[in-house]
Amino acid sequence: IKLEVEAWTDLSNMTVNLNIPKRATLISPSSPEGVWDLTQPVNIVINNIERDVTYTVTAKKKAEFIENPIVSLVAKAGGETATGEIDHTNHTIKLNFGPWVDLSETTLTIEVKPHVKLVDPIALETVCDFSETKTKPIIVNDVQKDVTYNLVVTQTELVSTLVDHTTLKEYKFMSNQLEKIKELIDRRAAARLGGGEKAIAKQHEKGKYTARERIAMLLDEGSFEEMDMFVEHRCTNFGMEKKHYPGDGVVTGCGTIEGRLVYIFAQDFTVSAGSLSETMSLKICKIMDQAMKMGAPCIGINDSGGARIQEGINALAGYAEIFQRNILASGVIPQISGIFGPCAGGAVYSPALTDFTLMMEGTSYMFLTGPKVVKTVTGEDVSQENLGGASVHSTKSGVTHFTAQTEEEGLALIRKLLSYIPQNNLEEAPYVDCTDPIDRLEDSLNDIIPDNPNKPYDMYEVIGAIIDNGEFLEIQKDYSKNIIIGFARFNGQSVGIVANQPKYLAGVLDSNASRKGARFVRFCDAFNIPIVSLVDVPGFLPGTGQEYNGVILHGAKLLYAYGEATVPKVTITLRKSYGGSHIVMSCKQLRGDMNYAWPTAEIAVMGGAGAVEVLYAREAKEQENPAQFLAEKEAEYTKLFANPYNAAKYGYIDDVIEPRNTRFRIIRALQQLQTKKLTNPAKKHGNIPL
Numbered sequence: 073i074k075l076e077v078e079a080w081t082d083l084s085n086m087t088v089n090l091n092i093p094k095r096a097t098l099i100s101p102s103s104p105e106g107v108w109d110l111t112q113p114v115n116i117v118i119n120n121i122e123r124d125v126t127y128t129v130t131a132k133k134k135a136e137f138i139e140n141p142i143v144s145l146v147a148k149a150g151g152e153t154a155t156g157e158i159d160h161t162n163h164t165i166k167l168n169f170g171p172w173v174d175l176s177e178t179t180l181t182i183e184v185k186p187h188v189k190l191v192d193p194i195a196l197e198t199v200c201d202f203s204e205t206k207t208k209p210i211i212v213n214d215v216q217k218d219v220t221y222n223l224v225v226t227q228t229e230l231v232s233t234l235v236d237h238t239t240l241k242e243y244k245f246m247s248n249q250l251e252k253i254k255e256l257i258d259r260r261a262a263a264r265l266g267g268g269e270k271a272i273a274k275q276h277e278k279g280k281y282t283a284r285e286r287i288a289m290l291l292d293e294g295s296f297e298e299m300d301m302f303v304e305h306r307c308t309n310f311g312m313e314k315k316h317y318p319g320d321g322v323v324t325g326c327g328t329i330e331g332r333l334v335y336i337f338a339q340d341f342t343v344s345a346g347s348l349s350e351t352m353s354l355k356i357c358k359i360m361d362q363a364m365k366m367g368a369p370c371i372g373i374n375d376s377g378g379a380r381i382q383e384g385i386n387a388l389a390g391y392a393e394i395f396q397r398n399i400l401a402s403g404v405i406p407q408i409s410g411i412f413g414p415c416a417g418g419a420v421y422s423p424a425l426t427d428f429t430l431m432m433e434g435t436s437y438m439f440l441t442g443p444k445v446v447k448t449v450t451g452e453d454v455s456q457e458n459l460g461g462a463s464v465h466s467t468k469s470g471v472t473h474f475t476a477q478t479e480e481e482g483l484a485l486i487r488k489l490l491s492y493i494p495q496n497n498l499e500e501a502p503y504v505d506c507t508d509p510i511d512r513l514e515d516s517l518n519d520i521i522p523d524n525p526n527k528p529y530d531m532y533e534v535i536g537a538i539i540d541n542g543e544f545l546e547i548q549k550d551y552s553k554n555i556i557i558g559f560a561r562f563n564g565q566s567v568g569i570v571a572n573q574p575k576y577l578a579g580v581l582d583s584n585a586s587r588k589g590a591r592f593v594r595f596c597d598a599f600n601i602p603i604v605s606l607v608d609v610p611g612f613l614p615g616t617g618q619e620y621n622g623v624i625l626h627g628a629k630l631l632y633a634y635g636e637a638t639v640p641k642v643t644i645t646l647r648k649s650y651g652g653s654h655i656v657m658s659c660k661q662l663r664g665d666m667n668y669a670w671p672t673a674e675i676a677v678m679g680g681a682g683a684v685e686v687l688y689a690r691e692a693k694e695q696e697n698p699a700q701f702l703a704e705k706e707a708e709y710t711k712l713f714a715n716p717y718n719a720a721k722y723g724y725i726d727d728v729i730e731p732r733n734t735r736f737r738i739i740r741a742l743q744q745l746q747t748k749k750l751t752n753p754a755k756k757h758g759n760i761p762l
Contacts, residue, residue: 263301263318267342275342280413280435281479283323283338286373290336290483291327298325300358305349310382317343321376322352324359326368329487332495332502335363338373341413345377348419352380353390360397367496369406371486374423375413391418398425403598405496408486411436411472412479416460423471427595428489428547430474430482431462438465438472470551470588488545492559492566494599501566501601508540510563510739517731521647521672525679528574531556534606534646535569538562538735544569547592552584553577557592562604563739568596571606572657574647581653582613583626590629597637602742605643609653610679627656628761635662636758640745642738645669645716645725650678660724665748666741668734669716669725676713680706683713 264284266272272282281289287296304316321343326335337356339346356372363370379387401407402425409423411431415438423429423438431438439460446452446459458464465471474489476482494501514537520529536542539560546558553576560569570589572579581589596603612618612627634641634656642665643658654675658664669675677683684705695701712718719725729737 259302259318266319266321266340267317267344271342278435280341280375282342283340283373283375286410286412286479286483287323287325287327287336287338289480290371290373290486291329291334292331295327296325296336297327298323300324300355303351303355305351305380305383307349307380307383307386309384312382315344319343320349320351320355321346322355324355326359326362329490332490333366333368334371334490335359335366335368336371336373339376339413341375341377344380346375346413347377347380348387348390349380349383350386350390353387353393357393357397360394360401363405364397364401367405367498369408369490369493369495370401371408371410372422372426373410373412374415374419375411376419377414378417378419388418391421394422395425398422402427403497406490406493406599408489410482410486411438411462412482416440416442428474429472430476430485431465431472432479432482433462433475433477437461466548466550468551470548470584473547475550489559492545492561493601497599499600501599503566504540504561504564506540506561506564511736513732514538514735515732517734520731521670525647525674526578528578530575531571531573531579531606531608534734535560535571538738539567539569540564548588552582552588554579554582555585555589557589559601562735562742565742566601567742568592568601568603569606570603570658572609574608577613578610579608579648580610580613581627581630581656582618583621583623586623586626586630586656590626590633593630593633593637597633597639600639602640602642602745603637603658604738605641605658607643607645607649607654607657608647609650609657610648611650611653625761627652631656631662632758632760634658634664636752636760637663638748638750638752640742640748641665642741642745643667644729644734644738645673645675646731647672647674648679649673649675660726663750665745667724667726668729668737668741669719669727670731670734671716671728672731673716673719673725673728674710674714675716675719675725680710680714683709 266282266284275282300319302318303320304318305312305320307313319340321340322337323340324335324337326333328334337359339348339352360370379391381387398407407426407428409426409429411423411429413432413436415423415436417440420438420440434457437456437460439456441449443454443456443459446454462472462475466475474482474485476485491504492501517534517537520533522529532544535544535556540562544558544560546556548557554573556569556571556573558569560567570593572581593603595601612623641658641663645668647670649657655661658667660667681702684702687709688702688705692698692701716725716728720728727737
């Protein structure tokens with residue numbers, strides 16, 4: 073008996089109740105004993121692993137069987153014909169010939185007329201089969217004879233009755249069809265085992281699920297349609313011709329998430345450590361091509377030791393084919409990568425080319441060259457985790473967008489992420505019914521900005537106060553914390569949020585923050601997701617470290633991304649917006665659609681203190697009290713320039729709004745912009761400063 077339960081279910085102390093309302097119990101006609109008797113102990117197999125559990129059986133329908141099926145026999149011997157019957161009790165054939173027939177040296181030909189063949193509907197195994205010659209005792213005239221006989225079936229089309237215990241519907245098959253169906257079922261069962269039960273158990277010991285278990289957890293129940301289950305590799309090098317596994321180490325197909333079509337491939341570490349072969353790459357490319365054709369997201373679950381070395385250049389060519397499709401699909405369909413195990417060498421480029429990457433903490437890693445190579449080349453000792461673990465890529469490199477402690481958490485994150493993004497670049501993100509009033513006033517926002525301009529506050533509090541139900545899916549939350557990016561909803565509409573974080577480095581822009589923001593803005597623009605920017609930025613981070621790292625180019629990326637974007641753009645300036653960083657953060661001149669400011673906004677070339685030092689440095693030296701003089705000039709400058717009204721006077725700010733009314737103004741702006749039409753000049757592509 074095979075059962076499937078959710079992968080996180082605790083099976084250590086479990087009772088299984090098997091409630092069988094209706095099921096045909098098949099009985100051998102020659103031995104009226106139950107073929108399947110569920111009242112006796114049977115093996116319980118849960119998620120392909122045999123378990124030692126207690127169970128009870130409730131049978132609501134007693135066994136039904138045919139005790140003596142009608143089987144007509146005709147025997148011929150010595151020119152005479154006789155009728156016969158089957159003795160089910162003694163497992164013999166009885167014939168009645170006339171006493172004058174000499175049977176001592178006679179060959180009997182027994183013709184079996186059409187009969188019912190009973191078949192187990194689950195195992196599809198024949199219980200009683202007369203379709204081929206079988207030795208049975210022959211009793212002639214009540215005396216067992218030792219004679220030679222041939223068994224001949226007079227009708228080659230043996231009718232088989234199969235009862236479907238779900239619908240109680242009767243089907244009729246040819247006998248050879250049943251054998252082919254049984255072969256198919258056996259092949260499917262073998263393919264679903266991947267590298268075998270021992271390899272699956274080893275995977276579980278590492279705290280990891282198999283490829284099929286991950287797919288089952290990710291997709292809607294029962295929605296997965298597998299493709300290319302029986303594909304096998306074609307390699308004959310290094311003894312590979314002796315090692316064949318159906319599916320060749322990757323499970324591919326399509327299914328639904330919240331009823332929406334997705335395509336998926338999941339590498340199976342139980343088969344050759346999930347190493348990529350030519351045929352595996354063909355399977356993956358086929359799925360990616362289907363996703364492009366159907367306009368549906370493509371999800372890849374990576375758990376692989378790298379290229380299959382035995383296949384040499386063919387494996388590398390396979391990677392290149394995948395990368396090419398990643399490139400062509402970029403900006404057309406959403407691509408999501410889940411790193412649930414090793415991902416090393418050239419394999420890392422596919423996740424890097426996709427839109428979002430998720431890594432498992434403790435069990436996954438990504439790097440181009442492993443610790444051994446690093447040791448050989450540089451002499452540096454480093455562990456896999458410190459070289460390319462989830463913590464490294466989520467905090468230092470920014471390679472991954474999400475991390476998860478458990479696989480269940482990671483797969484749930486992918487489902488949640490997909491709820492915010494459309495199927496493709498020609499569709500809109502799905503709307504969700506909004507239970508949060510659109511005109512809700514948030515009085516706390518009127519007091520959130522400190523009187524001291526150098527004192528920080530938490531931008532997360534602002535975000536949580538204005539979005540629907542405070543639900544915010546943050547992206548790269550541990551990387552470059554001075555800028556916040558993520559998805560939220562306003563009145564049920566999916567929106568991308570880009571916000572400076574005054575609580576971290578005063579919200580300045582630096583190289584990493586610029587790259588982080590630019591990539592997210594470009595994703596939102598590619599997939600028709602409006603962008604809401606919350607601005608409180610004092611400028612770019614100064615210093616040789618930033619200049620040497622190319623902060624000019626990185627800052628230009630964010631500038632380019634905002635300027636190129638044609639989706640609705642709503643900008644709210646909360647406090648500081650100085651100099652070049654004001655321009656970069658979706659200013660009016662970068663085709664910002666609706667630019668609002670709070671009364672606390674300071675929009676200027678630079679802050680008051682810095683400005684007066686430049687403007688009045690010479691005069692201050694001539695004063696008796698330079699500090700007092702500069703303070704007076706700073707107040708004068710602040711009143712004149714460091715406010716929203718100077719920018720509003722020139723139309724650079726569309727309106728100065730009350731902070732507590734921010735949610736309503738954003739929602740109304742987004743509603744106004746729903747029919748926005750804007751295109752960029754015709755060109756092959758721009759030359760973004762990469």
